[in-house]
Amino acid sequence: MPEEFISYFSPELVDEVIERCKILIAASPDQPKYHRDLGHAYFKKGQYQDALNAFIKAGQLDPRDTSLQLAIGRCHDLLGQLDLARAAFENAVAQKPDWPDPHFWLGKIHFEAGRLPEARACLTEALNRNERFRDAMYVLAQVNEQEGRLPEAISLLKKIIALPLMPQRSQNPFPYEGETLFDDPVLLDETIRQMESFLRANPGFADLHFKLGMAYRRKGLKEKSMAEFRTALKINPNFHQARHYYWHWEDAAFGGPAGPATP
Numbered sequence: 001m002p003e004e005f006i007s008y009f010s011p012e013l014v015d016e017v018i019e020r021c022k023i024l025i026a027a028s029p030d031q032p033k034y035h036r037d038l039g040h041a042y043f044k045k046g047q048y049q050d051a052l053n054a055f056i057k058a059g060q061l062d063p064r065d066t067s068l069q070l071a072i073g074r075c076h077d078l079l080g081q082l083d084l085a086r087a088a089f090e091n092a093v094a095q096k097p098d099w100p101d102p103h104f105w106l107g108k109i110h111f112e113a114g115r116l117p118e119a120r121a122c123l124t125e126a127l128n129r130n131e132r133f134r135d136a137m138y139v140l141a142q143v144n145e146q147e148g149r150l151p152e153a154i155s156l157l158k159k160i161i162a163l164p165l166m167p168q169r170s171q172n173p174f175p176y177e178g179e180t181l182f183d184d185p186v187l188l189d190e191t192i193r194q195m196e197s198f199l200r201a202n203p204g205f206a207d208l209h210f211k212l213g214m215a216y217r218r219k220g221l222k223e224k225s226m227a228e229f230r231t232a233l234k235i236n237p238n239f240h241q242a243r244h245y246y247w248h249w250e251d252a253a254f255g256g257p258a259g260p261a262t263p
Helices: 011-027 032-044 048-061 066-078 083-094 100-112 116-129 134-146 150-161 184-201 206-218 222-235 240-247
Strands: none
Touching: 011 032, 011 184, 032 048, 032 066, 048 066, 066 083, 066 100, 083 100, 100 116, 100 134, 116 134, 134 150, 184 206, 206 222, 206 240, 222 240
């Protein structure tokens, strides 16, 4: 559910990402990655209309990227455009019916719009695919509460409490790509400094350990990079990018999806 965002990068570095993405887009306007990264950075700043515009452009260039449909839907949701959010999440469900997240977000939109039966159906689908989906349990508990099914609502809340603690993760579901900064040695060093500082106080973020490992990798610091990849995998064994680079240090790029922030 919506939480206060915790950022491990200063606002200045987020602005650097935005400016560099704009430069990259001007040079290669048909690369969906640059528009996607721009959208992620705007999302970090809470500029949801700008983020939406970037995600829509990326989605036009790569219409089969389901994560972009989720990002578009999230932006519409935060802008109060529930019908447009619903359409984006329905696209995501159609593309990836086996993913729990599209069902969850579609259910949440139905709940916000007061369509309780539809919300129940979607949230149940999400839980069928991930029985430990806490947010789906929470919204379904709210559906039960509004329908007067208090025992069912209480039962779901008890299940949430009983679940084992999950690894920490960034509250924002769309982290921007810090590697945009890695081509500048000064910004690379500053990115590393800020990530190291954040991890000293918040060591449980698998995605940040991975990104720090990638920053060390850019500097050629293999032992430090491998240590960060191992830590990311210890927190989240499903983090496929961390596993890939741990075993394939020399690869220029890895095209597969990142592991989820939580199992």
